[in-house]
Amino acid sequence: MTKANEDAIPEGDYKYVWTPTSNVPLDDFLSKYKPSMVENDGTKPWIWVRKGGDTRSFTPADEIAVLEESSKILTEITDQIENIKNDPSIPTRSNKKTGAKSKKEVREELQRDARERFEEIARKYKYLCGKWLMFASTEKIDMIWSSLATSLINGPLADTDAFCAKVATTPRDANPNHLHVICLYFPDVYNKDAVTKAMKILLRNHGFNLSGVKSDMYTLLGIDSKHPSGIPSTIWKNKDLMDDKEIQALKDAFFAELKGGKSSIAQSPDKADPNDKKPMDVSAASADKPKTKRKQKDIFASDDDDDNDGEQKRRAELMQKKKATAVSKRRSDKDKDSDEDQEKPKRKAARRS
Template sequence: MSKADEETIPLSYKYHWSQDSEMPLKDFLAKYRPSMVQNDGTKPWIWVSPPNKDDEHRSSRGEDQAIEEGCKLLEEVTARVEEIKNDSSIPARSSKKTGAKGKKEIREQVQAEATEKLKEIALEHDYVVGKWLLFAPQAKVDAIWSDLATSLVEGPLAKTKAFRAKVATSPPSETPNYQHVMCLYIPNVYDKDTVTSIMKILLRNHGFNLSGVKSDLYTLIGLDSKHPSGIQSTELKEQYFAELMSNKSSAETSETTGDVSEKSNEPSAAKAKSKPKPKKKNDPFESDDDDKDDGAKKRAKDSDDEEEQPKKKQK
């Protein structure tokens, strides 16, 4: 099977679910489990395509040209890396004293430049589609794949720009520690906002084990982790993590600085003033008779006091 076939769904392929499928997604996932479907050369993948997702970005007029230029560049870089390896005039290690660059440093520079050139080719020909790569062990792949596919069709991922998913079926013979690869397709691997927003859902909502983001151009020119050019075949998730953490730290620092600034501008609290003693208020419900009774009692008390005073003197 060619590399191009890996990104193409065959016509009338029964291991592909879409809105036109006869059975519900739940039944499809239960019937065609990746741990049970063996690849005999005709069914390497199980696919799920959600409804109402624009699929035009899957094809590009410049796809063939991008692949041709990418293959040519890959050949040149591979040859250059081999030259560096066999060039005895290049020291094995860099030297701080002489400033001479070592084989590793020169090789990495060539590979980094090639990565940028491949990006330019993809953007120039508008062939930027790619995928998030996920891996799952044989014992857990059915549950993880079901979770991913369901989320893409009717869950959190349905609200993103992700437009298709696939999972590798099982090898024809028993393979110890076999890992099933899963791909979640996105329209533009160079759109960091989209890539990062999807990554957040994959991690926070599903807890998936992500590997990295890979361009379809890389797949179709045969660039993988074992390619002799040594070019990095994926954008590692750590790069997006680092950016997320950097943005988070900046936001937290900004909030903290703002709080301190606001507090420093607040005037010092004035000393609390002693509360004035409450004034005696007239009771609006007090009757006139009560006033008269109180007056009579007061006069009677004064009279008693006057009588007591002579008695005290007589003693």
């Protein structure tokens, strides 16, 4: 799948897509097609779940125009970044006396300018779609993906602008440390309130580790963390939307409920009932180690059964005591007989003398 259609929702006979009109329930779909079990042979790189129709409003012609205009800007910025690196007249460190900017400062100005120009192009052609990015190990991906997909269709994420989600399947040459990427799509990632609302749910109701919000335009252009332009690959970082303390507080609340056996998936953070004591269904993190179960009383036993058991126990204890007394008495008699046997030869010897 090329970068140009990596974010396109497959159509036709691609069976790894679930929509509300699918013939199978979502739970059955998620059980049948697990990302850890579906091997990507080049034809099935993603598993998709859609909440409804595609809400993106651009046309194929718009996408071509976006690619052409933004590619020119990206090439221009990349060349300028390379020139800055090799320009000896630009100091490595800034100079307050002369007002000279450092190489880093000059680079960052160019990168900010490029991001602003990209946003202008996106708004011009309504190419505003993008996604929250998350990563998970193969060991946990099935549980995390099921949690997200269920939340999107029947849980708190259903009340957000998110309309679609996908998860990467397992490559044939996956190493033990392989990470699966999960994308949660929005029609307009420049809508800060919309992506922040979803962020709170992803943290509070799922405990996910989030990696930022990426525009589909950036995916189209191939901008990632290693791109030579140095342009950040996400338009929103976590800290751009919420401060670290608030992020940590939401995650702590999730794990506290997880440890207490409560469910936070059924409701959004704003609507959650503090008295809700339903058991946790699924989570993004590993549960605590199971505690040793205490022996439970037989719920089918009657009071008479308990009395009979107690009586039998008392009888058994009494029999044990009687046996112990009898054994002790036999040992005592045996010792006495032994002493008498030893005394008899002495008496006979005395008579002979």
